[in-house]
Amino acid sequence: MSAAEQEFPEPTGGLARRVPELGALELLLAVARLGSLGRAARELGITQPAASSRIRSMERQLGVALVDRSPTGSRLTDAGALVTDWAQRIVEAAEAFDAGAQALRDRRDSRLRVAASMTIAEYLLPGWLIALRAQRPDTAVSLHAGNSAVVAERLLADEADLGFVEGLSVPTGLDSAVIAHDRLIVVTAPGHPWARRRRPLEATELAATPLILREKGSGTRQVLDAALGGLARPLIELSSTTAVKASAVSGAGPAVLSELALGEELSARRLVSIPVADVRLSRALRAVWPVGHRPTGPARDLLSLTVASGG
Amino acid sequence: MSAAEQEFPEPTGGLARRVPELGALELLLAVARLGSLGRAARELGITQPAASSRIRSMERQLGVALVDRSPTGSRLTDAGALVTDWAQRIVEAAEAFDAGAQALRDRRDSRLRVAASMTIAEYLLPGWLIALRAQRPDTAVSLHAGNSAVVAERLLADEADLGFVEGLSVPTGLDSAVIAHDRLIVVTAPGHPWARRRRPLEATELAATPLILREKGSGTRQVLDAALGGLARPLIELSSTTAVKASAVSGAGPAVLSELALGEELSARRLVSIPVADVRLSRALRAVWPVGHRPTGPARDLLSLTVASGG
DNA sequence: ACTCCCACATAGAGTGGGCTTATGAGCGCG
DNA sequence: CGCGCTCATAAGCCCACTCTATGTGGGAGT
Numbered sequence: 001m002s003a004a005e006q007e008f009p010e011p012t013g014g015l016a017r018r019v020p021e022l023g024a025l026e027l028l029l030a031v032a033r034l035g036s037l038g039r040a041a042r043e044l045g046i047t048q049p050a051a052s053s054r055i056r057s058m059e060r061q062l063g064v065a066l067v068d069r070s071p072t073g074s075r076l077t078d079a080g081a082l083v084t085d086w087a088q089r090i091v092e093a094a095e096a097f098d099a100g101a102q103a104l105r106d107r108r109d110s111r112l113r114v115a116a117s118m119t120i121a122e123y124l125l126p127g128w129l130i131a132l133r134a135q136r137p138d139t140a141v142s143l144h145a146g147n148s149a150v151v152a153e154r155l156l157a158d159e160a161d162l163g164f165v166e167g168l169s170v171p172t173g174l175d176s177a178v179i180a181h182d183r184l185i186v187v188t189a190p191g192h193p194w195a196r197r198r199r200p201l202e203a204t205e206l207a208a209t210p211l212i213l214r215e216k217g218s219g220t221r222q223v224l225d226a227a228l229g230g231l232a233r234p235l236i237e238l239s240s241t242t243a244v245k246a247s248a249v250s251g252a253g254p255a256v257l258s259e260l261a262l263g264e265e266l267s268a269r270r271l272v273s274i275p276v277a278d279v280r281l282s283r284a285l286r287a288v289w290p291v292g293h294r295p296t297g298p299a300r301d302l303l304s305l306t307v308a309s310g311g
Numbered sequence: 312m313s314a315a316e317q318e319f320p321e322p323t324g325g326l327a328r329r330v331p332e333l334g335a336l337e338l339l340l341a342v343a344r345l346g347s348l349g350r351a352a353r354e355l356g357i358t359q360p361a362a363s364s365r366i367r368s369m370e371r372q373l374g375v376a377l378v379d380r381s382p383t384g385s386r387l388t389d390a391g392a393l394v395t396d397w398a399q400r401i402v403e404a405a406e407a408f409d410a411g412a413q414a415l416r417d418r419r420d421s422r423l424r425v426a427a428s429m430t431i432a433e434y435l436l437p438g439w440l441i442a443l444r445a446q447r448p449d450t451a452v453s454l455h456a457g458n459s460a461v462v463a464e465r466l467l468a469d470e471a472d473l474g475f476v477e478g479l480s481v482p483t484g485l486d487s488a489v490i491a492h493d494r495l496i497v498v499t500a501p502g503h504p505w506a507r508r509r510r511p512l513e514a515t516e517l518a519a520t521p522l523i524l525r526e527k528g529s530g531t532r533q534v535l536d537a538a539l540g541g542l543a544r545p546l547i548e549l550s551s552t553t554a555v556k557a558s559a560v561s562g563a564g565p566a567v568l569s570e571l572a573l574g575e576e577l578s579a580r581r582l583v584s585i586p587v588a589d590v591r592l593s594r595a596l597r598a599v600w601p602v603g604h605r606p607t608g609p610a611r612d613l614l615s616l617t618v619a620s621g622g
Numbered sequence: 623a624c625t626c627c628c629a630c631a632t633a634g635a636g637t638g639g640g641c642t643t644a645t646g647a648g649c650g651c652g
Numbered sequence: 653c654g655c656g657c658t659c660a661t662a663a664g665c666c667c668a669c670t671c672t673a674t675g676t677g678g679g680a681g682t
Contacts, residue, residue, distance in 0.1 A: 016334035023327035268438040
């Protein structure tokens with residue numbers, strides 16, 4: 001074997017080889033909480049040897065001892081405590097995923113039918129659904145995502161009980177309550193010239209520069225077009241927020257995204273925010289329902305959750 | 312089979328059965344970014360049929376069509392775009408996990424040796440490490456977590472190049488720079504009587520109430536004891552932040568935690584924050600290094616990252 | 623119109639990780 | 653001193669994921 005054995009480049013990916021599976025992380029959290037492999041195994045519905053083996057293989061994979069075994073139980077090592085907290089973040093994200101995915105399976109018999117715009121469905125709804133499930137565990141929720149017009153349509157056709165929109169105006173026939181505000185942010189990779197500017201960006205500069213954008217018709221795009229006077233120039237048009245972020249991170253150019261979409265990327269400096277002068281890139285997020293039909297039952301529960309937690 | 316077939320209670324867990332594995336989520340993100348199953352497969356180093364089958368089985372598991380296949384490529388469905396964004400959050404958490412775990416494998420030959428307090432290592436460091444890797448991909452980092460005394464010791468013994476502490480004072484022999492501030496927050500489950508209070512909590516009430524706490528000697532505990540005058544009464548003492556959170560969520564009682572630890576729990580209202588009057592529960596987070604030895608090389612890179620992103 | 627290339631799907635075989643049951647060993651407590 | 657708990661080990665099963673090899677369909681270029 002000479003050096004000719006080609007290393008695969010692996011620019012991204014391979015995470016799954018280095019990060020334990022969700023089941024293993026869940027098990028680790030249970031061990032931390034219950035102080036015993038056996039009890040954790042019972043809680044997850046597997047046998048004690050399975051738990052033992054799984055923790056051991058996780059330790060092998062990470063190259064770090066995670067738990068101190070003793071005949072009186074198991075406690076986390078120092079490294080184990082760290083790993084457990086990092087695992088907790090993954091599991092929380094997985095819970096949000098689960099809550100959302102469950103609502104996507106359009107069950108006809110759902111007790112609460114929600115229609116929401118993309119941004120809200122992506123970033124806020126999963127958390128609300130988790131909270132709702134904590135209060136009313138047996139409420140089945142179905143979710144339909146679409147733009148403002150679609151949301152209004154479904155509400156008026158009695159195909160949804162509660163809607164959420166992010167437009168600049170409220171569709172006719174609907175009552176609404178503002179639940180939060182969302183700002184659009186201009187971002188670039190840290191290496192981009194804009195990242196080193198001292199003066200804020202002018203609206204004219206922004207309008208003159210080709211940007212990485214969602215496709216025409218998306219809520220984000222509408223707000224941006226309105227703010228700039230209808231002329232955002234696309235460098236690329238992509239079909240999902242994820243794709244826009246990935247493209248911006250890789251340095252393809254400046255992008256405009258909701259602040260809700262940019263938690264991790266900004267704090268880890270994969271992207272940096274560029275201040276913008278004299279442009280109103282803010283919009284209200286609203287809950288909506290047919291005029292006169294004040295939400296009741298599960299819809300009311302969800303509504304009160306969103307108002308309480310709305311920033 | 313009568314109704315005697317006992318449903319397993321599954322109060323927590325079972326997530327792994329409903330959420331696809333990390334490898335599948337990574338694959339989905341690659342498909343979204345590249346617009347083709349085959350290209351995504353190539354990027355992840357698997358074959359096209361494997362990717363095809365894996366996406367299909369994920370769709371079966373979720374009960375939702377995620378991608379529209381066509382002879383010209385694959386695009387996400389509406390539901391697929393939502394699912395992809397939720398998946399992105401999981402993968403981001405997994406990247407932080409990976410960055411941290413990699414630093415935990417105490418490699419002797421690391422170019423940058425970091426010693427950090429628990430809270431910083433848990434919640435801030437992984438993000439910094441990701442950002443550092445983006446700038447300097449070949450910098451191997453090792454991490455050792457411990458309290459302020461341990462951090463100081465390792466720095467002075469030249470076993471670490473850069474330290475992070477969260478104490479109230481800077482250990483002697485070290486220079487420091489404040490990189491962020493951290494507040495401690497009193498939280499309860501939403502059902503707790505305190506959640507319905509109108510007046511802020513008084514320090515004496517807090518001191519008189521048994522609390523869910525980290526064990527004595529933890530940075531969090533020290534700050535709380537100092538603020539209350541040395542007399543926080545423990546209801547339970549637990550060994551990890553995760554365990555404290557879980558216990559508080561389940562309604563065991565009030566807990567005191569760093570705001571850094573409470574992202575998801577507060578916004579999903581699994582926990583609510585209780586205002587506190589006339590108690591200073593704030594502390595500075597500092598980078599530290601031996602007097603005279605201003606950080607250079609990788610240490611300087613990391614330091615400048617943390618200062619830039621510190622709140 | 624024919625061909626080439628890319629897209630994705632299907633079929634059948636191999637492998638490995640995780641699960642189970644069964645059993646053994648260390649510590650503490652009555 | 654034995655019973656309870658703890659965790660570890662061993663042997664066998666099974667399924668998910670993987671591969672190679674092949675088939676089908678559409679767009680682009682000649």
